[in-house]
Amino acid sequence: MHELAITESILNIAKKAAAEHGVTRVKEIRIKLGEYSGIMTQCVQYYFDVISRGTVAEGAVLKMERLPIIMRCNQCSWEGVIDKHHIQCPACSSVSLKLLQGREFYVESLEVDQE
Ligand SMILES: [Zn+2]
Numbered sequence: 143m144h145e146l147a148i149t150e151s152i153l154n155i156a157k158k159a160a161a162e163h164g165v166t167r168v169k170e171i172r173i174k175l176g177e178y179s180g181i182m183t184q185c186v187q188y189y190f191d192v193i194s195r196g197t198v199a200e201g202a203v204l205k206m207e208r209l210p211i212i213m214r215c216n217q218c219s220w221e222g223v224i225d226k227h228h229i230q231c232p233a234c235s236s237v238s239l240k241l242l243q244g245r246e247f248y249v250e251s252l253e254v255d256q257e
Pocket of ligand 1: 215216217218219220231232233234235236
């Protein structure tokens with residue numbers, strides 16, 4: 143995924159929400175981010191600082207909460223948290239696993255000043 147495109151979508155969500163709710167300033171944007179999404183969080187904040195200049199979200203802090211990778215084993219139905227560097231079922235050693243959580247990336251909430 144491309145961090146700049148992602149950052150633009152975050153800013154657009156914030157701007158749209160601000161316009162709809164009479165928000166004068168967005169102070170904080172809370173984001174959920176799957177460990178498996180491959181997004182470089184430092185890049186996202188950096189881009190955000192640049193592209194948010196002059197908007198209602200200028201200077202907003204991005205708070206990114208990481209969601210662990212959760213998988214289910216196709217062999218023995220084990221389900222749980224998996225280390226992204228070691229994708230294998232801890233119960234039966236199968237590598238045939240289904241991703242249940244970990245690719246998420248979404249804006250959860252905004253902290254704002256309102257009119
Ligand atoms: Zn298994």
